[in-house]
Amino acid sequence: MLEPAYQADVVIVGAGVAGLSAAHRLTSAGVTTAVLEAAPCAGGRMSTEKVDGFRLDRIGQLLSTAYPELRLTPGLDALVLRPFAPGVLLHSDGRHHRAGAVASAGGARGALHAVRALASAPRATAAPRASAPLGTAVDQARLGAALTRLAAMPVERLLARPELPAREALAARGVPARTVDGFLRPLLAALLCDPELTTSSRCADLALRSFAGGRLCVPEGGAEMLPELLRRALPPGTVHTGVRVTSVSTNAVSTAEHGEIRCRAVLLATDARAAAELLPGLRVPDFHRLTVVHHSADEAPATGASLLLDADRGGPVAHTAVVSAVDPSRAPAGRALISSTVLGPPPADLDTAVRMHLSRLYGTSTRRWETLAVHHTAEAVPAMRPPHDLRRPVRLLAGLYVCGDHRDTSTVQGALHSAHRATTAILRDLGATPSLNRSDPLPTPQAA
Numbered sequence: 001m002l003e004p005a006y007q008a009d010v011v012i013v014g015a016g017v018a019g020l021s022a023a024h025r026l027t028s029a030g031v032t033t034a035v036l037e038a039a040p041c042a043g044g045r046m047s048t049e050k051v052d053g054f055r056l057d058r059i060g061q062l063l064s065t066a067y068p069e070l071r072l073t074p075g076l077d078a079l080v081l082r083p084f085a086p087g088v089l090l091h092s093d094g095r096h097h098r099a100g101a102v103a104s105a106g107g108a109r110g111a112l113h114a115v116r117a118l119a120s121a122p123r124a125t126a127a128p129r130a131s132a133p134l135g136t137a138v139d140q141a142r143l144g145a146a147l148t149r150l151a152a153m154p155v156e157r158l159l160a161r162p163e164l165p166a167r168e169a170l171a172a173r174g175v176p177a178r179t180v181d182g183f184l185r186p187l188l189a190a191l192l193c194d195p196e197l198t199t200s201s202r203c204a205d206l207a208l209r210s211f212a213g214g215r216l217c218v219p220e221g222g223a224e225m226l227p228e229l230l231r232r233a234l235p236p237g238t239v240h241t242g243v244r245v246t247s248v249s250t251n252a253v254s255t256a257e258h259g260e261i262r263c264r265a266v267l268l269a270t271d272a273r274a275a276a277e278l279l280p281g282l283r284v285p286d287f288h289r290l291t292v293v294h295h296s297a298d299e300a301p302a303t304g305a306s307l308l309l310d311a312d313r314g315g316p317v318a319h320t321a322v323v324s325a326v327d328p329s330r331a332p333a334g335r336a337l338i339s340s341t342v343l344g345p346p347p348a349d350l351d352t353a354v355r356m357h358l359s360r361l362y363g364t365s366t367r368r369w370e371t372l373a374v375h376h377t378a379e380a381v382p383a384m385r386p387p388h389d390l391r392r393p394v395r396l397l398a399g400l401y402v403c404g405d406h407r408d409t410s411t412v413q414g415a416l417h418s419a420h421r422a423t424t425a426i427l428r429d430l431g432a433t434p435s436l437n438r439s440d441p442l443p444t445p446q447a448a
Contacts, residue, residue, distance in 0.1 A: 007261070007262045007263060008032050008033060008034040008261065008263045009026070009031045009032045009033065009263060009264050009265070009430065010026055010031055010032075010033045010034075010263060010264065010265045010266070010267060010426060010430075011033075011034050011035075011036060011253050011261055011263045011265075011266050011267070012026075012033060012034070012035045012036070012266075012267045012269050013036050013245045013248065013253065013266065013267070013268050013269060013270055013278070014035075014036075014037060014044065014268065014269035014270035014271075014274070014404075015035050015036075015037035015039075015042035015043070015044065015227070015231070015239055015241070015269075016042075016043065016044025016045065016046065016227065016269060016270075016271075016404070016415070017043075017044065017046055017226055017227050017230065017412060017415050017416060017419075018269045018403045018404045018405070018415040018416065018418055018419040019035055019037075019044075019267070019269030019270075019403075019419070020035065020042065020075075020227050020230035020231055020234070020239070021069075021073050021074075021075065021230055021415075021416050021419045021420070022267055022269060022403060022419040022422055022423045023035050023230075023234055023238055023239075024073070024074045024075040024230055024233055024234060025074060025419070025420070025423040026423055026426065026427070027234060027235055027238065028074055029423075029427055031426075031427070031430065033234075033238055034238065034240060034261065034263075035234075035238055035239045035240065036240050036243040036245055036253070036255065036261075037239065037240065037241045037242075037243065038242070038243065038244040038245070039241060039242075040241055040242055041241055042227055042228075042231050042239055042241060043224050043227040043228065043231075044227065044271070045058065045059050045061075045271070045377070045380070046059070046061070046223040046224060046226055046227050046412075047223065047224050048221075048222030048223050048224035048225075049373055049375075051294075051372050051373055052332070052372070053331070053332035053335075054294070054296060054330060054331050054332070054335075054337055054372055055221060055222040055329065055330040055331075055337075056222075056292075056294045056330075056337075056339070056372060056373050056375070057218075057222055057223040057224075057292065057339070058223075058292065058375040058377065059223070059290065059292065059375070059377055059380050059381075060218075060223070060292045060339055060341060061223065061381070061411070061412060062190060062191060062216050062217075062218070062307075063081065063216070063217050063218060063219065063412055064210040064211060064213075064214045064215070064216055064217065064413075065081055065083060065214035065215045065217055066151075066209075066210040066211075066213040066214025066215075067210060067214075067411075067412065067413040067416075068413070068417075069412075069413050069416035069417050069420065070412075070413070070416070072416075072420070073230075073416050073420070074233070075229060075230045075232075075233035075234075076226070076229055076230065078229055079219060079220075079225065079226060079229055080219070080220040080221075081217040081218070081219060081220070082217055082218050082219070082220050082326050082327040083215035083216065083217040083305075083326070084215065084216045084217065084218075084305055084306060084307045084321065084326055085304055085305045085306040085307075086100075086101035086215065087099055087100035087101030087102075088100050088186075088187060088190075088216075088306065088307045088308075088309050089303055089306035089307065089308045089309070090133045090182065090183060090186065090308075090309050090311045091308060091309065091310050091311060091312065091360075091361045092133040092182060092311040092312055093312070094360075094363075096303070096308075097133055097134070097311075098306075099133070099134055099183050100147065100183065100187065100211065100212075102144065102147045102148055102151060102212045102213075133178070133181075133182025133183055133311040134178070134179055134182055134183050135176050135178040135179050135182070139176050139178065139179050143175075143179055143183070146175075147208065147211075147212040148212065150205065150208050150209045150212045150213075151209060151212035151213035152213075153209065155206070155209075158202065158205050158206065158209060159202050159390065161201065161202065161205065162201075163200055163201055163202050163386045163387055163388070164200075164201045164386060165197065165198050165199070165200070165201065165385065165386060166188060166194075166197040166198070166199045166200070166201045166203075166204035167180070167185075167196070167197035167198070168201075169201030169204070170184060170197070170201075180197075181311070182311045183311065184197075184208075185197055186309035186310060186311050186318070186319070187208075187211065187309060188204055188207060188208070189309075189318045189319070189343060190307065190309060190318060190319040190341075191207040191208075191210075191211065192204065192207055192288075192381070192384070192410065193288035193290055193341075193343055193380065193381045193410075194288060194343075194383070194384075195313075195318060195343050195344075198383070198385050199383070199384045199385065199388075200384050200385060200386040200387070200388040201386070202386075202388070202390065203384040203388055203390065203409055203410075206390075206409060207411070210413070216307055217326075218323065218326055218327055219327075220327050220329055221327070221329050221330070222330060226412070242257075243255050243257060243258060244256040244257065245278065247278065248266045248268065248278050248279070248400070249266070249399075249400070250265070250266065250397065250398065250399025250400045251263060251264065251265075251266075251399055252266075253266055264399065264430060265399045265400070265401065265426050265429065265430065266399065266400055266401070267401045267402070267403060267422055267423075267426065268400075268401070268402040268403070268404075269402075269403050269404055269419065269422075270404065271379070271404060271406070272284050272285055272382055272404065272406035273379065275402055275404065275406075279396070279400075279402070282402065285382040285383055285384075285406055286382075286383040286385070287378070287379035287380065287381060287382055287383060288343065288344075288380055288381040288382075288383055288410075289343070289344055289345065289376075289377065289378050289379070289380060290341055290342065290343050290344075290377055290380045290381070291341070291342040291346045291350070291374065291375065291376045291377070292339060292340070292341055292342075292374070292375045292377075293339070293340045293341075293342065293350070293351075293354050293371065293373075293374050293375075294337065294338070294339050294340075294371070294372040294373045294374075294375075295337075295338045295339075295340070295358070295366070295369040295370060295371055295372060296331070296335050296336065296337055296338070296369065296370045296372055297335070297336045297338060297366075297368070297369045297370075298334075298335065298336070298368070299336065300322045300324065300325055300336035300338075301322055301336075301338070301362035301363075301364055302362075302363075302364075303321075303322060303325075303362065304322070304325050305321075305322070305325045305326045306321065307319060307321050308320050308321060308361055308362070310357070310361060314357065314360060315353060315354075315356065315357025315360070315361075316342045316346065316347050316350070316353050316354055316357055317340045317341065317342060317354060317357045317358060317361065318341050318342065318343045319340070319341050320338060320339065320340035320341070320358060320361060320362075321338070321339060321340075322336055322337070322338050323337045323338070323339045324336050324337040337372075338358070338362075338369070340354060340358060342354065346376065350374065351371055351374075355367070355369065381405075381410045382405060382406045382410045383410070384409065384410055390408060390409055390414075391407075391408065391421070392406075392407040392408070393407075394407055394418055394421045394422040394425055395422070395425040395429070398429050399429070401422045401425060401426055402422070403415075403418040403419045403421070403422040404418055405418065407421075408421075
């Protein structure tokens with residue numbers, strides 16, 4: 001329990017990946033830090049449910065081996081990334097088409113433990129077919145060249161492009177409508193949860209750049225492993241769960257159960273809505289809604305470790321994968337885990353609609369598949385419609401800071417990068433002076 005008189009150099013509100021990574025950077029610099037989390041456990045939206053030996057992600061956000069912050073964030077040295085098969089598998093007109101495997105991307109370049117991850121990753125069993133959703137051979141060649149250029153393009157040059165909604169920008173660049181609808185729309189729907197392509201073209205370009213420069217992947221053991229590794233790397237007593245913050249200032253936070261905690265600076269690392277409740281002037285973005293449906297089967301569909309996208313928009317499922325083929329630790333031996341994402345409001349008879357759609361996508365019966373869990377998240381991913389500031393201020397004033405994916409891009413990379421920016425500002429303002437609390441013992445935390 002926290003004592004009312006307890007002091008820390010920095011109090012961080014929120015124990016998601018942004019807050020935990022910020023805490024790691026601050027404690028590594030000798031700044032005593034207390035992380036307060038209202039929920040019973042740390043991790044925020046990156047949580048994983050355990051059901052009968054299966055590990056089921058609640059949101060299932062995709063990572064990329066090209067995310068720089070996965071390499072730069074202290075505490076993630078032990079993170080193992082499990083890559084999908086190169087590119088993606090498109091379902092169109094009843095057939096599967098391999099697309100988007102960029103030869104120059106170097107496979108899992110930039111991945112943590114890349115050699116180990118790639119060596120043990122299952123391979124796709126479905127043979128590539130003619131790429132009908134991508135248009136003509138000339139269209140396909142142009143797309144491949146564009147992805148290769150994106151992979152090598154400096155971020156500063158990419159962000160200097162005019163900003164439009166992604167769909168309008170692609171049309172203005174002369175990308176054929178067939179390529180947009182058959183490949184880029186379903187791909188960006190998977191990366192950004194935005195099937196209508198209303199996202200800022202700069203954010204869409206960044207997502208495509210990461211796709212072209214690396215491999216889509218998931219953390220071994222479930223999404224929770226990323227925040228869990230960060231939590232484990234912090235000094236004992238840093239993270240306090242079940243502590244609800246009611247107000248903040250530049251030198252103190254008030255809590256519902258533990259009174260006031262005095263400090264030298266406060267960092268809000270909650271989601272956008274919770275941050276705005278504590279600081280009413282903060283902007284709350286719109287959000288993309290999603291539902292993740294997890295099924296188990298005795299026999300895995302024959303798509304291997306591919307991410308399967310629906311190019312035809314023939315049902316509620318935007319993308320799906322045999323996740324146990326990508327990361328075998330997510331399912332018990334002899335069982336397959338199939339995880340599927342529905343974007344927007346789910347249909348009334350969700351289970352029936354999803355099963356029928358998955359049967360067409362995988363080309364197999366789903367009648368005997370068991371539904372393990374259905375996770376609805378109304379505010380899953382902050383929308384990034386233009387104009388979108390990819391570097392929203394993290395320093396509100398000296399002593400008060402904010403970070404999270406709503407201050408950057410709506411990805412794990414954005415959440416980690418915003419925390420990096422915020423801690424840089426905090427350390428600069430504090431002068432990285434020795435802690436004022438070195439003689440004060442940290443309280444015993446609740447289980448995180």
